[in-house]
Amino acid sequence: MYFEFKNVSVHYDKVQALQNVTLNLEQGEIVALIGANGAGKTSTLRAITALAKLSSGEIWFGGKRIDRLEPAAVVALGVSMVPEGRHVYPFMSVKDNLLMGAYLRRDKNDVKRDLDRVFMRFPRVRERLKQQAGSLSGGEQQMVVISRALMAKPKLLLLDEPSLGLAPMVVRDIARAIVEINRDEGISIILVEQNSRMALKISHRGYALETGRIALTGKSTDLLNDDHIRKLYLGA
Amino acid sequence: MLVNGVVLAVNYALIALGITLIFSIMNILNFAHGQMFMIGGFVVYYLYGIFRINYFVSLIAVVIVLGTIGWCFETFFFRRIRKIATREENSMLLAVGTALLLENLALSIFGEKQRGVPPVVTGVFRIGNAYLPAGRLLVMILALALVIGLLLLVQYTKWGRAMRALAQDREVTHLMGVNVDRVAAYGFGLGAALAGLAGGLLVTVFGVNSGVGNVYSIKAFIMIMIGGAGVVPGAILGAIVLGFVEAIGYQLLPGSITYLLIFIALIVFLIFRPQGLLGKPWG
Numbered sequence: 001m002y003f004e005f006k007n008v009s010v011h012y013d014k015v016q017a018l019q020n021v022t023l024n025l026e027q028g029e030i031v032a033l034i035g036a037n038g039a040g041k042t043s044t045l046r047a048i049t050a051l052a053k054l055s056s057g058e059i060w061f062g063g064k065r066i067d068r069l070e071p072a073a074v075v076a077l078g079v080s081m082v083p084e085g086r087h088v089y090p091f092m093s094v095k096d097n098l099l100m101g102a103y104l105r106r107d108k109n110d111v112k113r114d115l116d117r118v119f120m121r122f123p124r125v126r127e128r129l130k131q132q133a134g135s136l137s138g139g140e141q142q143m144v145v146i147s148r149a150l151m152a153k154p155k156l157l158l159l160d161e162p163s164l165g166l167a168p169m170v171v172r173d174i175a176r177a178i179v180e181i182n183r184d185e186g187i188s189i190i191l192v193e194q195n196s197r198m199a200l201k202i203s204h205r206g207y208a209l210e211t212g213r214i215a216l217t218g219k220s221t222d223l224l225n226d227d228h229i230r231k232l233y234l235g236a
Numbered sequence: 237m238l239v240n241g242v243v244l245a246v247n248y249a250l251i252a253l254g255i256t257l258i259f260s261i262m263n264i265l266n267f268a269h270g271q272m273f274m275i276g277g278f279v280v281y282y283l284y285g286i287f288r289i290n291y292f293v294s295l296i297a298v299v300i301v302l303g304t305i306g307w308c309f310e311t312f313f314f315r316r317i318r319k320i321a322t323r324e325e326n327s328m329l330l331a332v333g334t335a336l337l338l339e340n341l342a343l344s345i346f347g348e349k350q351r352g353v354p355p356v357v358t359g360v361f362r363i364g365n366a367y368l369p370a371g372r373l374l375v376m377i378l379a380l381a382l383v384i385g386l387l388l389l390v391q392y393t394k395w396g397r398a399m400r401a402l403a404q405d406r407e408v409t410h411l412m413g414v415n416v417d418r419v420a421a422y423g424f425g426l427g428a429a430l431a432g433l434a435g436g437l438l439v440t441v442f443g444v445n446s447g448v449g450n451v452y453s454i455k456a457f458i459m460i461m462i463g464g465a466g467v468v469p470g471a472i473l474g475a476i477v478l479g480f481v482e483a484i485g486y487q488l489l490p491g492s493i494t495y496l497l498i499f500i501a502l503i504v505f506l507i508f509r510p511q512g513l514l515g516k517p518w519g
C-alpha cells in the first residue's frame with residue numbers, strides 16, 4: 001500500500017481527536033475525507049505532516065514509516081499540505097510565496113519550469129505575481145496556496161477544506177484544478193472537505209469521520225448513494 | 237550636528253534592525269540587546285585597542301563572538317522554554333535573565349572602567365562650515381553598508397525569505413520543509429551580531445563601559461516603539477528619529493534633559509499611536 005494510516009490516535013491534552021483511525025491510499029488516487037466540525041479531519045492531516053503527535057498507531061508512506069519524523073523530513077519525502085483557512089504569507093509577494101514552496105528544491109531550472117506549469121494552471125496567479133499575497137481575494141489566495149504546495153513537487157498532496165468560504169463558481173474552478181492536478185501530474189491527493197458532495201464527486205474513494213472514528217468507507221460513487229451519507233452529509 | 241545625527245541614525249538602525257529581527261522571528265523582546273552591543277564594543281577594544289589587530293578583522297571577530305552568543309541563547313535557552321513553557325511571560329523572564337547574565341559577566345571580566353580605542357583613520361573633512369572627522373565618516377559608511385547588506389539579504393536570499401516566512405507563519409513554514417529551529421537560531425545569531433557590530437563601530441566614537449548595556453537596550457525599545465514593533469521600515473524610521481533627536485538635543489540642551497523630553501514625547505506619542513508609526517507585522 002502506497003500510504004497507510006494505521007490505528008492512529010491523537011490527543012490534545014485530554015481531548016481525544018482521533019481514535020484508532022485506519023485509512024489508506026493507492027498511488028494516483030484521490031481520497032475524500034468528510035465529516036462534521038470537530039470530527040478530526042484536520043487532526044488527521046496534521047498527524048501525517050507531524051504537526052500533531054500520535055499517541056498510538058503508525059503512518060507509512062512509500063514504504064517508509066513517517067510518524068516519528070520532523071515535519072521538514074516528511075515534506076522532503078514528497079508530502080505537501082495546504083492547511084485549512086488559506087494561510088498565504090500575507091506580507092510577501094505572490095512570487096515569494098511560491099518560491100517558499102520550492103524551499104527544499106535545488107535545481108533552479110526545474111523550479112522555473114514548474115512555475116510556468118503553475119501559471120498555466122492558474123493564470124490569475126501569474127497576473128498577481130508582484131502583489132502582496134494578503135491583498136488577494138479569497139479564491140486567489142486559495143490558488144496561491146495550492147500553487148505553493150505544487151512548487152514542492154509533491155507525490156502526496158493534502159488539502160484541508162480548499163472550498164471553504166468560496167463562491168460556488170470559484171469552488172468549481174478549484175474542484176476542476178484538483179482533478180487535473182491528480183490526472184496530469186499523477187499526484188495522489190487526500191481531500192478534506194465539508195462540501196461532501198463536491199468531494200465525493202471528484203474523488204475515487206471516501207472516508208466519513210465521526211467524532212474521531214471512521215464511520216464509513218467505500219467508493220465515492222457508492223457513498224454518494226448511501227442513505228446514511230445522504231442524510232448526514234448531503235442534506236437529502 | 238546633522239552629521240552626528242546621521243552617524244547615530246545609521247548605527248541605531250543596525251541596533252533596531254537586530255532587535256526587530258529577533259522580535260519578529262521568535263516573538264522575543266531581546267532584553268540583552270544593549271549588552272550584546274556592549275560586548276561588541278569590548279571585543280573591538282581588546283582586539284583592536286589592546287592587541288592591535290586590524291580593525292576590520294576585529295569586526296569579523298565581533299560577528300563570530302556575538303553570532304555564537306545569539307545562536308547559543310536560542311538553541312540552549314529559548315528553544316527549550318518555547319517547548320515546555322505554557323505562558324508567554326516565561327520567555328520574557330528568560331530574556332531579562334540573559335541580559336543580567338551578560339551584564340554581570342561583562343562586569344566581572346571587563347571591569348567597570350570606561351574604555352576607548354585609538355582612531356581607525358585620522359583627519360577631518362570640511363563640509364560647508366561643518367567639520368566631519370574621518371573616523372565618524374568611516375563608522376557611518378560601514379554602518380550604512382551593513383544596513384543595506386542586511387536588507388538585501390532579507391529581501392533577496394533564500395535564507396532571508398525563510399526568516400520572513402517564519403516571522404509571518406511558523407506552522408506553514410514547517411510545511412515548506414524549513415528546519416525552523418535552525419533558521420531561528422541563525423536569525424537570533426544574526427540579530428545579536430548586528431547589535432555587536434553597532435557596538436564595535438560606535439566604540440571608536442564614544443568608547444564603551446560595561447554599564448552601557450541597559451542604556452542601549454532602552455534605546456532599542458524606544459526605536460521600535462516609535463517605528464512599530466516587528467516592522468523593518470519602522471525600525472529604520474525609529475532609528476532616524478531617535479538619532480537626529482538625540483544629536484540635536486545634545487547640542488541645544490543640557491545633558492540629561494534630552495532623554496527626559498524624549499521619554500515624555502514617547503509617552504504622549506504612544507497614547508495616540510500605540511502601534512507606532514508603521515506598526516503591522518513583518519514583511
Ligand SMILES: Nc1ncnc2c1ncn2[C@@H]1O[C@H](COP(=O)(O)OP(=O)(O)OP(=O)(O)O)[C@@H](O)[C@H]1O
Nearest residue numbers: 012015016017035036037038039040041042043044
Ligand atoms: N490544538 C488543539 N488543542 C485542543 N484541542 C484541539 C486542538 N485542535 C483540535 N482540537 C480538538 O480535536 C477535535 C478534532 O478537531 P479537528 O480540527 O481535527 O476537526 P475537523 O474535523 O478538522 O473540524 P473542522 O471541520 O471544524 O475543521 C475537536 O474536538 C477539536 O476541538
Ligand SMILES: [Mg+2]
Nearest residue numbers: 041042043084
Ligand atoms: Mg478542520
